[in-house]
Amino acid sequence: MPGERLLLDAIASTALLRGPRAADEFLQKTELWRPEQLLPHQLKRLQHVLHHAVDAVPFYRERAAAYAGFLQAEPSLDSWHSVPWLSRADVLDQREALRAGRFPPEQQVEREANSSGSTGRHVSVLVSRASSRVIDAIAERDHRWHERDTALSAAAIRAVPRGTKLAGGGKRAWGRGGGRLSVLEVHTPVREQLDWLLEREPAYIATYASNARALLQAAKARGIRWSALRELGTFGEVVDDSLRQLAQAVWGVPLVDAYSCVELGYLALQCPKHPHYHVQSENVLLEVVKPDGGSALPGETGRVVVSTLHNYAMPLLRYDLGDYAVVGQPCDCGRGLPVLERVVGRVRNLMRLRTDEGDDVLWPRYASNVLGKYFAVRQFRLTQVAYEDFVLALVSDPLGAEKEANLRRMVLQQLERNVPHPLNLEIRYVSEIPRGAGGKFEDFVCDFREE
Ligand SMILES: [Zn+2]
Structure with a gap:
């Protein structure tokens, strides 16, 4: 293990130079740490990101005074709390000002992540190579936690942005094992989705929770199931117990949810032993903040505020996602990563x-x-x-x-x-x-x- 200051840097470099699997070897160790062991590394890293931001990102440079409290002292959670929030409106309106004018070579922009907001306006975030590779490493961890066989086939039914790699169709692998990934546009009628799945009989399916429910109901009505299916994965929407039960009843498989956002990638993954989530503390610092400004304790609900630990190309720090979540008790599975009991939805819900x-x-x-x-x-x-x-x-x-x-x-x-x-x-x-x-x-x- 590297020295305290270098831990998150080492994870990013390993992901970049040696690939997601090598980085996941790091993650296997850090996931056992208690939150208070990881926190000093996160705060040190955030100080580094914020130094860069105030130096090279116009938005932060113009507001440098607001960050001085955190930058000038030994990093602590108290001084971190003095850092102002970034709103969705900031990210929409200050898009250019949030881009770094310069950055280290490993932080070259690799792609642009687009999310369509509830208001129909697109949030667009530049993602650096280093940040992308760390997200890949977390995907590797997700496969490991849920014991997926990446040699088997997978199917994703999702919104496919035009002009992206996904929209191209054709053969792709979804993991190291070389298993084939097929992608279908989620706007396809559900009956056709089911026919498409039946032709492929994938071992894994990933889609939005509402679409998973529609598929399960249609499959139940038509008596459709196939024995190769191992898991129904969901993302992007709120999952409740009734959906987990439906997946077991209709297809006899577990439902595995992931909490992510296009701006920062994985925020929390479902625990292998429980339906709750473990925060991905090597990728983001995730805070759950109560209406009175205090940190939510287990059982309490608050707004989800997230900060990147790796994306220097367009650093989002204390970004108010507009989601609400309930904090959970520490987990008995052996993983020390903080627990979210549930993600309950967005402000507009x-x-x-x-x-x-x-x-x-x-x-x-x-x-x-x-x-x-x-x-x-x-x-x-x-x-x-x-x-x-x-x-x-x-x-x-x-x-x-x-x-x-x-x-x-x-x-x-x-x-x-x-x-x-x-x-x-x-x-x-x-x-x-x-x-x-x-x-x-x-x-x-x-x-x-x-x-
Ligand atoms: Zn757990």
């Missing part, structure tokens, strides 16, 4: 309400599992259009007056549980509910939030 004390928000509970179970509904989305007004869009044959009244009652009952005023629900039948441009699907959206 919060319901707004008026109370005597003023505005408030909550994670809505509504009869989402009831909808598919008791009513012939193929897809749905609930939209809050005003404090008291909701629209439930259904892809379904008309339910008839009685069923519709039942459905309205059930949904309103759930919604009104923690709300001090009555609510209105309009039901609309639609032919389809489109995904966002980034392929993501949200079944609850608050539509009148200032962003």
Whole structure:
């Protein structure tokens, strides 16, 4: 093991020079460390990244005074907390100013990562070679944790940006074993997706949680399964227990989720022993911050704020992703990496309400599992259009007056549980509910939030 100051640098250099598998040998050791053992390395590295940023990135240079507190002292969590947050709006509006004017050779820009935001505006981040290789090493760790055989075939059903490597089709391997990866555009109708999967019978599938649910429901209805399938992987959306149960019931396989974002890559991977997540502390410093500004403790919910440890080309530091997560207790699996119990969703998936004390928000509970179970509904989305007004869009044959009244009652009952005023629900039948441009699907959206 290298000296304290060099640990994260050594992981990046190893990933660059000797490949992701060699870097994963490092990761096998560091994943056993307690968070308080890794933290000094992260803070030291962040000081290094921030020094570079203030020197070479206009956005940080212009705000240098705000970072002096952290840069001028021995790095500590306290002084780190004085570093201002970076918002999504900053990343959208200050894109040019956030690019480094110069950087070391291993930090040459390798690619541009694009994420489509909820507002339809694209966040675009330059990713350096070193940062890309570390992300590859974390992917290697993910395969190791979940004991994937990379000689077997895999299928990804996702949004495929035009003009990218993925869009090209053709044969690709997805890991060292040379197993073939097939990619299908997620906007393909689900029946066709299933036919496509059946032709390939992959051992592994990776897709968005909402698409996984649609596939499982369609496969259940048509009695489709194949024995080669080992795992259903998900990413990019919130996963709940009912989806894990459905994967076991219909296909007899575990569901393995990963928490990532296009701007920084892997943030947390699912533990091999539990459905919760381990933060990828060698790639990012991930903070969960409560509304009062304090750090969330186990069981508490807060905003996810992340900082890159490796991307000097366009360093995002204390970047407010807009996600909320619940912090978990330390894990009994032997890995010391911090635990996220759940990722609960994005700001726009919060319901707004008026109370005597003023505005408030909550994670809505509504009869989402009831909808598919008791009513012939193929897809749905609930939209809050005003404090008291909701629209439930259904892809379904008309339910008839009685069923519709039942459905309205059930949904309103759930919604009104923690709300001090009555609510209105309009039901609309639609032919389809489109995904966002980034392929993501949200079944609850608050539509009148200032962003
Ligand atoms: Zn664990």
